[in-house]
Amino acid sequence: MKILSKEQIYAADKATEQAEHIPSFNLMERAGGYAYHYLHQRLQNQPVNIKIFCGTGNNGGDGLVIARNLIENGYSVVTYIVNYSESRSTDFLNALSVLKNSTKNWPQLIKSENDFPEIQPEDLIVDCIFGIGLNRPADSWVQKLFNHINESRAYVLAIDVPSGMAIDQLLKDEVVLKPTVVLTFQTPKLVFFLPQGGKHINSWEVLDIGLDRNYLNSVETKAQLIGKAEAKQMYKPRSKFSHKGTYGHSLIIAGSYGKMGAAILSGKAALSSGSGLVTAYTTRQGMPIMQSAAPEIMVVTDRHNGDFLEEIKFDLQPDVIGIGPGLGMAKTTQDALKNFLKQNESQLVLDADALNMLSENNDLLELLPQFSVLTPHPKELERLIGSWSDDFEKLKKAEAFSDKYKCILVLKDAHTIVVFEGKYYVNNTGNPGMATGGSGDVLTGIITGLIAQQYDPLSASIFGVYLHGRAGDIAINHTGYEGLTAGMIVEFLGQAYLDLFAQESEKK
Ligand SMILES: NC(=O)C1=CN([C@@H]2O[C@H](COP(=O)(O)OP(=O)(O)OC[C@H]3O[C@@H](n4cnc5c(N)ncnc54)[C@H](O)[C@@H]3O)[C@@H](O)[C@H]2O)[C@@H](O)CC1
Ligand SMILES: [K+]
Numbered sequence: 209m210k211i212l213s214k215e216q217i218y219a220a221d222k223a224t225e226q227a228e229h230i231p232s233f234n235l236m237e238r239a240g241g242y243a244y245h246y247l248h249q250r251l252q253n254q255p256v257n258i259k260i261f262c263g264t265g266n267n268g269g270d271g272l273v274i275a276r277n278l279i280e281n282g283y284s285v286v287t288y289i290v291n292y293s294e295s296r297s298t299d300f301l302n303a304l305s306v307l308k309n310s311t312k313n314w315p316q317l318i319k320s321e322n323d324f325p326e327i328q329p330e331d332l333i334v335d336c337i338f339g340i341g342l343n344r345p346a347d348s349w350v351q352k353l354f355n356h357i358n359e360s361r362a363y364v365l366a367i368d369v370p371s372g373m374a375i376d377q378l379l380k381d382e383v384v385l386k387p388t389v390v391l392t393f394q395t396p397k398l399v400f401f402l403p404q405g406g407k408h409i410n411s412w413e414v415l416d417i418g419l420d421r422n423y424l425n426s427v428e429t430k431a432q433l434i435g436k437a438e439a440k441q442m443y444k445p446r447s448k449f450s451h452k453g454t455y456g457h458s459l460i461i462a463g464s465y466g467k468m469g470a471a472i473l474s475g476k477a478a479l480s481s482g483s484g485l486v487t488a489y490t491t492r493q494g495m496p497i498m499q500s501a502a503p504e505i506m507v508v509t510d511r512h513n514g515d516f517l518e519e520i521k522f523d524l525q526p527d528v529i530g531i532g533p534g535l536g537m538a539k540t541t542q543d544a545l546k547n548f549l550k551q552n553e554s555q556l557v558l559d560a561d562a563l564n565m566l567s568e569n570n571d572l573l574e575l576l577p578q579f580s581v582l583t584p585h586p587k588e589l590e591r592l593i594g595s596w597s598d599d600f601e602k603l604k605k606a607e608a609f610s611d612k613y614k615c616i617l618v619l620k621d622a623h624t625i626v627v628f629e630g631k632y633y634v635n636n637t638g639n640p641g642m643a644t645g646g647s648g649d650v651l652t653g654i655i656t657g658l659i660a661q662q663y664d665p666l667s668a669s670i671f672g673v674y675l676h677g678r679a680g681d682i683a684i685n686h687t688g689y690e691g692l693t694a695g696m697i698v699e700f701l702g703q704a705y706l707d708l709f710a711q712e713s714e715k716k
Pocket of ligand 1: 218221222232235236239240263264265266267268269270292293297337338339340341342343344345346347367368369393
């Protein structure tokens with residue numbers, strides 16, 4: 209699903225007005241009307257006290273349209289205008305006059321803290337104070353109103369975006385009216401998926417307000433949300449006349465004394481993602497551990513007998529190499545990595561200690577083949593690209609890094625974002641249960657295994673992140689968040705594949 213920027217949303221509104229030859233107020237009527245239907249379907253005329261807080265721009269105008277529809281249909285509504293500014297948008301004024309003409313229920317003005325109404329926990333709050341137009345922190349009395357509503361513990365439905373949250377920047381000392389649900393128009397907003405904005409959002413739904421299809425189909429967005437529909441399109445079906453060689457050979461370079469689990473998890477994940485063959489390259493001590501833990505995985509070791517890898521040399525021609533999990537940061541391993549990178553020609557997926565070694569020896573980055581995949585978690589990313597002031601800057605810096613080294617960056621987080629060639633692919637699977645040791649090793653294995661099967665590195669990264677999250681989502685039905693272990697993500701990978709097509713087969 210495309211994630212439109214603020215400018216693109218305004219342009220989509222304009223394109224719709226032009227294509228349909230309608231004034232902008234009709235679009236507000238439509239958006240507010242659909243939002244009313246959304247509420248009505250769920251409320252079914254239950255006697256709830258609804259409090260609608262409206263700003264003085266178009267988000268506020270939407271609120272006035274929702275209020276009018278609710279009142280006309282017999283709901284108990286109090287409408288407030290939060291007077292953060294003396295100026296009013298034209299469509300806000302249109303909506304206000306329609307509301308005043310068609311109901312006797314005039315809004316109450318809130319100009320300061322003295323005007324705050326009491327809010328009961330059982331009230332239903334509709335937040336239409338600020339939408340996508342917020343571009344600076346709200347006045348302190350308005351922020352106090354947000355907190356006043358937050359403290360009430362009432363159910364809050366935010367219209368389009370939660371008030372107080374800018375969609376294209378992190379505002380200083382941001383105070384957000386915390387929504388129970390965000391009903392967002394047409395396209396989810398990027399900020400919902402970034403840690404600093406996303407932490408306020410439990411749940412969001414898209415309301416299709418019928419913006420112009422031509423515009424939406426043709427607009428190129430920087431960000432895209434990756435769900436099942438997108439993942440399904442990437443899936444490569446298997447042919448009947450295939451053999452293990454068809455699906456490639458993955459080499460996993462991982463593990464050290466006490467960290468053989470990382471190699472096992474990565475290797476097993478590469479196998480379960482479908483790699484035809486998997487070989488692990490690890491320390492000699494690791495050989496019996498690997499062989500007994502995963503008989504399907506072949507093992508090659510270095511010549512030495514140390515706790516850490518001292519040499520990375522093998523007589524194989526893998527299709528792809530996943531390198532890094534559990535390697536440790538020993539000087540000998542760093543030298544081994546350097547020598548390996550100097551002569552390597554295989555496609556690479558780099559994770560964990562391999563990334564840390566790259567951060568410590570920046571010149572090694574120049575040795576990476578084009579389209580290498582790097583999968584840093586936030587700390588590893590910071591070591592690679594330096595610190596950032598907010599999530600938007602983090603993305604920009606990641607983009608610059610990816611451009612410079614022609615690599616694919618997989619920014620692991622609650623919503624993992626794959627960054628490549630100026631585009632952001634935002635994953636929409638996964639859950640907090642996956643914040644567990646080894647989960648990243650599994651992702652490395654999956655992406656490696658997909659590249660072995662001839663997924664191009666970008667598709668392998670996007671699809672791999674999706675499958676990893678989906679496997680975790682299916683697994684928690686059996687384990688709960690706390691009980692989920694990285695090994696289970698591997699076990700449920702097959703289910704994640706099956707799930708891509710689950711709906712079709714259920715319908716048959
Ligand atoms: N045709 C359209 O453009 C449509 C717009 N819609 C709604 O319009 C919203 C956007 O409306 P607006 O652009 O009017 O913006 P908002 O209603 O989000 O904000 C109102 C105005 O407040 C001002 N402002 C920004 N930060 C402020 C601050 N901290 N303190 C005081 N004033 C501040 C800005 O000038 C901004 O335009 C969307 O989120 C959506 O809800 C919908 O009605 C659908 C159609
Ligand atoms: K809002």
